Amino acid sequence: MSAQSTEKDYERGIDGDEEERSQMLEVSLEKGNIDLPSPVSATQTRPTNKPRLSTAVIIPIWIVLSSSVIIYNNYLYNTLQFRFPVFLVTFHLTFAAIGTRVLQRTTHLVDGAKDVHVSKEMFLRSILPIGLLFSGSLILSNTAYLYLSVAYIQMLKAFTPVAILLISWTFRIQEPSKKLAVIVFMISSGVALASKGELRFNLVGFITQAAAVAFEASRLVMIQILLHGLKMDPLVSLHYYAPVCALINLAILPLTEGLAPFYEVMRIGSMILFSNALVAFLLNVAAVFLVSSGSGLVLTLAGVFKDILLITGSVLIFGSSIMPLQILGYSIALGGLVLFKTTGSK
Numbered sequence: 001m002s003a004q005s006t007e008k009d010y011e012r013g014i015d016g017d018e019e020e021r022s023q024m025l026e027v028s029l030e031k032g033n034i035d036l037p038s039p040v041s042a043t044q045t046r047p048t049n050k051p052r053l054s055t056a057v058i059i060p061i062w063i064v065l066s067s068s069v070i071i072y073n074n075y076l077y078n079t080l081q082f083r084f085p086v087f088l089v090t091f092h093l094t095f096a097a098i099g100t101r102v103l104q105r106t107t108h109l110v111d112g113a114k115d116v117h118v119s120k121e122m123f124l125r126s127i128l129p130i131g132l133l134f135s136g137s138l139i140l141s142n143t144a145y146l147y148l149s150v151a152y153i154q155m156l157k158a159f160t161p162v163a164i165l166l167i168s169w170t171f172r173i174q175e176p177s178k179k180l181a182v183i184v185f186m187i188s189s190g191v192a193l194a195s196k197g198e199l200r201f202n203l204v205g206f207i208t209q210a211a212a213v214a215f216e217a218s219r220l221v222m223i224q225i226l227l228h229g230l231k232m233d234p235l236v237s238l239h240y241y242a243p244v245c246a247l248i249n250l251a252i253l254p255l256t257e258g259l260a261p262f263y264e265v266m267r268i269g270s271m272i273l274f275s276n277a278l279v280a281f282l283l284n285v286a287a288v289f290l291v292s293s294g295s296g297l298v299l300t301l302a303g304v305f306k307d308i309l310l311i312t313g314s315v316l317i318f319g320s321s322i323m324p325l326q327i328l329g330y331s332i333a334l335g336g337l338v339l340f341k342t343t344g345s346k
Helices: 015-030 054-081 085-106 111-115 120-146 152-159 158-169 177-194 202-226 234-256 260-268 272-292 294-316 324-342
Strands: none
Touching: 054 085, 054 120, 054 234, 054 272, 054 294, 085 120, 085 234, 085 260, 085 272, 111 234, 111 294, 120 152, 120 202, 120 234, 152 177, 152 202, 152 294, 152 324, 158 177, 158 202, 158 324, 177 324, 234 272, 260 272, 294 324
């Protein structure tokens, strides 16, 4: 099945974790795990002059950047008490919109944008609705850090493939199968066990993260339906979506956080925000090399390894408490996640 590899994002480089997970899931979709119909028109990309890095080099870089973004965001929200997720996401998107255009003029990394011709109809029917879902996903997933631990959020995000399958089945995009039913059961039961073992469970945070997963799953399914066959790597995708999402968020910002974050920027210092946005943007650059460097299995195992390191790091750095029941539940969910990403549906 031909499908696009977007993002990436993978962040999500806005929310690094969201971005990274999107990239991994889109690789899974591309490998055939969810067979979605193609639209009437599709554009194929031509070869580019992008430099390449070996898998052994780019995977450690990607793991460090992805983990750094998540830990940095959590540090901003909960240690520095800069509790303005809408503003932070908007700042990242604006930084990314400018950054991709600088790279387009100075490197070959965004050459894929030359093959994407966005008409007014395509913008209104595809880019805008996907951008709305993307904004919702990023804002909600960042808001969850105000209520939940990094470790528990990572466990909840393992439910995203299940949400994708449930949406696909509901709208008859894909027929259920025994293998997919096993995957749904494994991930669902694993996340349920992880939730039962969470000592600092917060209902508002749980609902917020669940909504973020629903938005992200809807976005990924919509991308495959509306833009199937249109090849966009993480930077090209960001090139088109970042400005749209930034404008959407700017419209939301006065209604949610007002002028308060602008005063708080003076307290924490503008360099904190710039360095945070830069690390997130570098994650997207790394994602371009990552997606083209290895097989789906290699990327999946790298993602699992990164999640384990991140959960361990959150315990050591932020003092998060992990119960044995959560370890068992997350292990079961990861098993289902690996199965989802590495086996095609029948």
